[in-house]
Amino acid sequence: MTRAEEIERHQPVRGPRVKKGLVIVNTGDGKGKTTAAMGVLFRAWGRDMRVVMLQFIKHTTARFGEQRAAKKIGVDILAYGDGFTWRSKDMDRTQEMARIQWNVAKEKIASGLYDVVILDEFTYPMHYGWIPVAEVLEVLKARNPDLHVIITGRSAPPELVEYADLVTEMRAIKHPYQEGIKAQPGIEF
């Protein structure tokens, strides 16, 4: 028996056990939201599942460790954003890019070409009201029931948390920036 089977076996269960695509939300202020989604991408690829990651907000030209790694294994990570921060000047452009990326996401979700679709940093466009949560929920509800969708980012909207199957909050207990240590390539990006 594998550990996962063992865990499963010992879980308190209400109702029948079903296999289904999960909606997974990684939220909170701590590290590990995108990183854990990347771990799922890698793990699912290990089982020959079809995975795509769409990154919101992050720079279209980002070449972090994850983009490099995904390229090496032939999984698509599609970034479309302008690196929005609270210092952004052209908010119309930032919002427009998020909406365009959401249109791409909808196509990917409806395409039937994937087992796992990851929407990285997608909570922000919802949180800031650029994309209506109600519309996102409609798309999630209409998806192929076997499709897993993973959404990451801080400030996950309550309606999304309510609908999701698995929600984890990453909470920062201790962070090296506080000690003046740089973000380390390969580890944090």
Added chain:
Amino acid sequence: MTRAEEIERHQPVRGPRVKKGLVIVNTGDGKGKTTAAMGVLFRAWGRDMRVVMLQFIKHTTARFGEQRAAKKIGVDILAYGDGFTWRSKDMDRTQEMARIQWNVAKEKIASGLYDVVILDEFTYPMHYGWIPVAEVLEVLKARNPDLHVIITGRSAPPELVEYADLVTEMRAIKHPYQEGIKAQPGIEF
């Protein structure tokens, strides 16, 4: 400027910024501890860093998605354990296996062959007193200062948290087992 650079730039900083190997702890009762470590493995590999993962507790024969994926990219994930749970009968054996695996870990850490060493589920042997936390801290302090070490598992010992650079608690907000949904291959293992 990349997002990570941007984040870095805007962090409040005390003292000089240094590049150094981090001790990272992913703890808490929620999902994503091992998964995020796997994401770092993948990301670091994307930057051609040398990575190894040692899994404690988990069955030596485990063939989860992560093992399959790591094998495909030529990264070693070495599991040595008997799948310990609170139902385990032979606790001497379980403890002995953890100590043997810790000896392997010490060799890997001292070898100079890696940029990142991941000790998965390693909090348990410390938490249960099979391996003294003081000894672990000694090994961590004596390591090459550029080496990153990632430790995952629930109940991280306070002394380890105190010493670590980056500590994240994964907190379960919602879990599908509660709804009777099975652990999904490729997603959770």
